[in-house]
Amino acid sequence: MEKRVKYDYEFKLGCINKVLKNNIPVYSVAKENNFDESTLRVWIKFYQYYGAEGLLPRKKQNYSTTFKQHVLREIKKKSLSLRDACVVFNIPSQAVIIQWQKRYKDQGNSGLECKPKGRPKSMTIKRAKKKSDKPLTREEELLLEIESLKCENALLKKYNALVQAAEIKNLKRKP
CATH class of the missing domain: 1.20.5 (Single alpha-helices involved in coiled-coils or other helix-helix interfaces)
Structure with a gap:
């Protein structure tokens, strides 16, 4: 199943070209196309850092605990903004990092561990008590x-x- 994308690749590229090549202000392009200018700023950063591939939709990814710890350490050490951290570590949304920060603050390293999602693979079945060999009183x-x-x-x-x-x-x- 393919992820539904709100803005397609050509649209993003067109908006970025208006800003970078035609020197139209970010807020004007965003207002003209009816979306928030911070979204366009993120697209521009991804485009500048990764090229045209940075605008392509990405699959949902499971990040390892060590990767999450590394990202949080680098944000603190280098005083990175969430937007910059997303670009540097190729994370699609700032909300992902915010969630990691909350979990780390509340639960420590155990909050960053990957937890299985959905139903358990096998149900636990309660077994009937085994009848003993002794006759009943x-x-x-x-x-x-x-x-x-x-x-x-x-x-x-x-x-x-x-x-x-x-x-x-x-x-x-x-x-």
Whole structure:
């Protein structure tokens, strides 16, 4: 399944060319095309750093814990802005780094570890207790019989209630 892209490659390249080659201000191009100028600034940085390939859509990526730690260290050490860090480390969105920073602040290194997503691959099944080889005592036998009789009684009560409901329904239908 392909990722849905809001702005296609040609559109991004056209906007960047207006700014870089035609010397039109960033805010004018952004306003003309109805989007935020910070978005255009990010596109320009990616274009300048990676060339035309920097504008192509990227697949969702899982980053390793060491990579995340490295990015956070470099941001702190070099006082990088989030936009610059995205460009330098080829991360598509600043929101990704913000999320890493929050998790690191709250949970430390364990917050940066990759966690499996979705349902677990296999369900845990509760196993029935294994019957022991020892014969049941008289008391245990009676308790089991009481339990089965209670179940049978509850089942019969439900059945009677359903039958009565059906009879009442039939009586209402007949004039």
